[in-house]
Amino acid sequence: MKISRNPDRRRFLRTAAGVAAIPAASCTRAGRRWRFLTDEQADTIGAICDQIIPPDQDPGAVSAGVVHFIDRQLKGHYAYLQDAYIKGVVEIEQAAQEKFGKRFSALASEQQLDLLREREKTAFFRMIADHAMQGFYGDPRHGGNRDFASWKMMGIPNPPVRGRQQHDLTKS
Amino acid sequence: MALEHVNAVVIGSGAGGGIVAKELAAAGMKVALLERGRWISPYECAKDDLRNQRTSVLGASFGPDDEERNPRVKVEKDGSEQIVYPSRGAYNNNAMCVGGGTASYGAMAWRFMPQDFRLKTTYGAVEGSTLEDWPITYDDLEPFYEQAEYEIGVSGDVVPDPFKGPRRKPLPMPPLPPNREYAVLRPAALRLGLHPFDIPMLRNSVPYGGRQACMRCRWCVGFACEVNAKCGTQNTVIPAALASGNCELRTEAIVKEIVLDAGGKARGVKYIDEKERLREQTADVVIVSCGAIESARLLLNSKSRLFPNGIGNNHDWVGRNLQGHAYTGANGLMPFDCYDDVGPGAGVAICDYNHGNKGLVGGGMLCNEFIRLPYQFLGRMPPWIPAWGKEHKDFVRTWYRRAVNVQGPVQEMPVFHARVEADPKVKDYWGVPVARMSGNKHPHTLEIADFMSRRAEEWLKEAGATRTWRRVPGDDLSAGQHQAGTCRMGNDPKTSVVDKHCRVHDVDNLYVVDASVHVTNGGFNPVLTIMAIAYWASHHLLKARS
Numbered sequence: 001m002k003i004s005r006n007p008d009r010r011r012f013l014r015t016a017a018g019v020a021a022i023p024a025a026s027c028t029r030a031g032r033r034w035r036f037l038t039d040e041q042a043d044t045i046g047a048i049c050d051q052i053i054p055p056d057q058d059p060g061a062v063s064a065g066v067v068h069f070i071d072r073q074l075k076g077h078y079a080y081l082q083d084a085y086i087k088g089v090v091e092i093e094q095a096a097q098e099k100f101g102k103r104f105s106a107l108a109s110e111q112q113l114d115l116l117r118e119r120e121k122t123a124f125f126r127m128i129a130d131h132a133m134q135g136f137y138g139d140p141r142h143g144g145n146r147d148f149a150s151w152k153m154m155g156i157p158n159p160p161v162r163g164r165q166q167h168d169l170t171k172s
Numbered sequence: 173m174a175l176e177h178v179n180a181v182v183i184g185s186g187a188g189g190g191i192v193a194k195e196l197a198a199a200g201m202k203v204a205l206l207e208r209g210r211w212i213s214p215y216e217c218a219k220d221d222l223r224n225q226r227t228s229v230l231g232a233s234f235g236p237d238d239e240e241r242n243p244r245v246k247v248e249k250d251g252s253e254q255i256v257y258p259s260r261g262a263y264n265n266n267a268m269c270v271g272g273g274t275a276s277y278g279a280m281a282w283r284f285m286p287q288d289f290r291l292k293t294t295y296g297a298v299e300g301s302t303l304e305d306w307p308i309t310y311d312d313l314e315p316f317y318e319q320a321e322y323e324i325g326v327s328g329d330v331v332p333d334p335f336k337g338p339r340r341k342p343l344p345m346p347p348l349p350p351n352r353e354y355a356v357l358r359p360a361a362l363r364l365g366l367h368p369f370d371i372p373m374l375r376n377s378v379p380y381g382g383r384q385a386c387m388r389c390r391w392c393v394g395f396a397c398e399v400n401a402k403c404g405t406q407n408t409v410i411p412a413a414l415a416s417g418n419c420e421l422r423t424e425a426i427v428k429e430i431v432l433d434a435g436g437k438a439r440g441v442k443y444i445d446e447k448e449r450l451r452e453q454t455a456d457v458v459i460v461s462c463g464a465i466e467s468a469r470l471l472l473n474s475k476s477r478l479f480p481n482g483i484g485n486n487h488d489w490v491g492r493n494l495q496g497h498a499y500t501g502a503n504g505l506m507p508f509d510c511y512d513d514v515g516p517g518a519g520v521a522i523c524d525y526n527h528g529n530k531g532l533v534g535g536g537m538l539c540n541e542f543i544r545l546p547y548q549f550l551g552r553m554p555p556w557i558p559a560w561g562k563e564h565k566d567f568v569r570t571w572y573r574r575a576v577n578v579q580g581p582v583q584e585m586p587v588f589h590a591r592v593e594a595d596p597k598v599k600d601y602w603g604v605p606v607a608r609m610s611g612n613k614h615p616h617t618l619e620i621a622d623f624m625s626r627r628a629e630e631w632l633k634e635a636g637a638t639r640t641w642r643r644v645p646g647d648d649l650s651a652g653q654h655q656a657g658t659c660r661m662g663n664d665p666k667t668s669v670v671d672k673h674c675r676v677h678d679v680d681n682l683y684v685v686d687a688s689v690h691v692t693n694g695g696f697n698p699v700l701t702i703m704a705i706a707y708w709a710s711h712h713l714l715k716a717r718s
């Protein structure tokens with residue numbers, strides 16, 4: 001199949017270059033946590049996503065793996081959005097410093113919401129909100145929705161019970 | 173490298189092309205069926221809710237799935253344009269694989285109503301619209317609808333629908349048993365004095381055609397059927413065509429041009445094969461079945477001395493009247509669980525509002541929707557819920573299992589300026605000018621949509637919905653999965669592209685057989701009509717040949 005041979009190769013080259021750029025010392029660390037993001041970027045993105053889908057009696061975005069979802073797609077289907085993410089994170093971190101003198105993730109929830117509400121209509125916020133939803137509500141195979149967190153929350157059985165009659169097997 | 177001459181080359185193996193290939197091969201013609209996509213087997217049914225043909229945010233798994241090789245250009249109302257890729261909505265994708273859209277569709281199998289073929293006669297002209305009667309009638313197509321229902325396979329029960337056209341035979345398979353939404357909505361429709369019935373579907377409810385019955389899963393529309401119970405051309409007529417020994421299917425074969433001989437007849441096609449070699453296939457007849465956007469693009473890209481603006485396009489009608497369906501409807505919140513995880517989900521419909529609506533030209537069918545997978549559900553949120561945050565999450569948790577959606581396709585008023593062109597600048601990976609799409613919906617289409625969404629809301633309220641909200645379309649260009657209209661069928665060569673047997677005016681041996689020929693697109697999902705026309709066109713092609 002010739003489909004997507006092209007992007008695959010480019011993805012490989014980019015990864016290879018990325019690996020070469022990491023100082024030798026980091027190779028001794030127990031594997032890199034992220035495929036694309038830095039720990040700092042991941043931290044900011046996680047804080048934003050946890051406001052978009054906050055934890056409550058059910059897991060929120062971060063514990064459901066939404067940052068992993070985004071990170072993975074930025075090396076895959078959303079590779080063309082890498083710049084948009086980097087710029088968006090820089091912009092919101094600057095605003096956090098200017099307004100509150102702290103990193104975004106270190107702000108109180110209300111302060112975070114302040115900054116996010118101001119940005120609600122921006123292309124960056126819409127994009128990250130949509131991706132957070134994909135990561136949280138989408139199929140776990142893409143790195144998000146860990147342990148079927150959202151599907152359990154919504155009450156849809158997984159794996160699904162096939163056939164018309166469905167019984168809750170946990171009750172006898 | 174010269175390839176052996178064949179009697180017919182069919183371009184595209186979707187709803188239209190699959191059927192034509194089989195009909196001609198079964199009649200003894202040597203057929204080459206060229207398909208730019210590949211086979212996708214039931215075992216590849218990945219049930220990936222972010223990467224399928226309905227939600228393609230991470231890719232269109234039924235093609236084209238190489239983003240960068242297959243761009244299109246979309247022109248906005250303000251004249252701005254952007255290059256768009258298959259996984260994004262503005263691409264207006266249907267599918268590109270063996271079976272075309274039929275490999276992953278929802279499989280509703282509607283016959284248009286008799287009035288749908290005579291909208292202009294029934295309602296009069298509509299300003300700003302190229303509304304026209306078809307050159308054929310429901311009665312002309314009736315035997316071919318029946319042939320499609322029996323050869324491809326349709327289940328359902330349309331007997332209680334008093335608005336349908338006359339039919340000689342019942343559907344070959346009974347309907348699937350009702351799911352919970354059906355059980356709630358059907359009695360409500362009856363209480364309103366409406367006429368609910370079981371949606372006809374190209375889906376086995378019982379073993380049929382050598383394949384088993386539906387096992388009612390969650391992932392139907394947008395996916396391949398894991399148990400092969402959904403009936404498309406890829407598991408019915410295409411295998412039959414191959415079994416005849418007269419048809420050769422070549423996948424990953426991308427036709428770039430139709431070639432004419434000196435006398436103005438089609439000589440064959442030029443295509444790029446799976447090894448990226450340029451090939452030429454000559455044939456007695458050429459049949460274009462690439463879907464409404466790509467068929468128009470192919471004709472426009474086939475230029476010659478006789479047809480400097482593209483083959484069949486001397487009167488500037490190729491690519492015009494691009495239309496689809498303006499989907500409209502309403503959502504309701506029920507005081508009890510309606511979700512029962514019993515697929516495919518859609519089951520009950522009404523045709524009470526397809527025609528005879530005061531002040532409106534036509535209308536459309538309404539029915540309950542297919543199962544909304546979790547991420548899809550987010551596209552159905554009520555306007556009073558914020559787009560993110562605690563309230564958003566709460567709403568999903570509380571209401572996912574209790575929300576019902578009733579919707580339907582509005583029969584659109586065709587417009588001349590909604591069109592496909594060959595882009596003057598942007599080319600695909602193989603150097604062929606890409607489809608450039610522009611235009612908007614007719615204002616009356618939106619009026620009909622508004623009316624229908626209110627009827628959907630009434631139905632939901634009667635069914636017990638405590639709160640409802642409507643979902644109406646904007647005026648953006650409509651094409652997508654239900655794309656049609658770009659090579660209109662008509663008797664007058666000055667105002668249409670093909671004659672009533674789908675033959676291109678002025679080119680004796682060139683046919684277009686797919687959704688492109690639709691004069692209007694019905695208030696129904698279009699595929700059964702595309703199939704019926706493919707049988708009709710094949711029948712007349714064979715008759716003309718003998």
Ligand SMILES: Cc1cc2nc3c(=O)[nH]c(=O)nc-3n(C[C@H](O)[C@H](O)[C@H](O)COP(=O)(O)OP(=O)(O)OC[C@H]3O[C@@H](n4cnc5c(N)ncnc54)[C@H](O)[C@@H]3O)c2cc1C
Nearest residue numbers: 184186187188208268272273278279280427686687697699
């Ligand atoms: C998710 C989904 C759900 C749907 N649900 C329904 C439904 O419930 N009911 C209904 O009626 N309809 C439904 N449809 C729409 C239906 O599938 C289409 O209306 C129908 O398939 C169109 O038929 P066609 O013959 O015009 O084109 P297609 O089926 O699109 O076939 C065209 C074929 O031509 C090939 N092709 C294009 N260009 C070239 C080229 N240059 N060279 C070689 N090959 C080429 C394409 O790869 C494709 O396989 C759905 C579609 C989708 C995607």
Ligand code: SF4
Nearest residue numbers: 386387389392397515
């Ligand atoms: S709902 Fe039925 S026909 Fe559809 S994919 Fe599932 S098993 Fe197949």
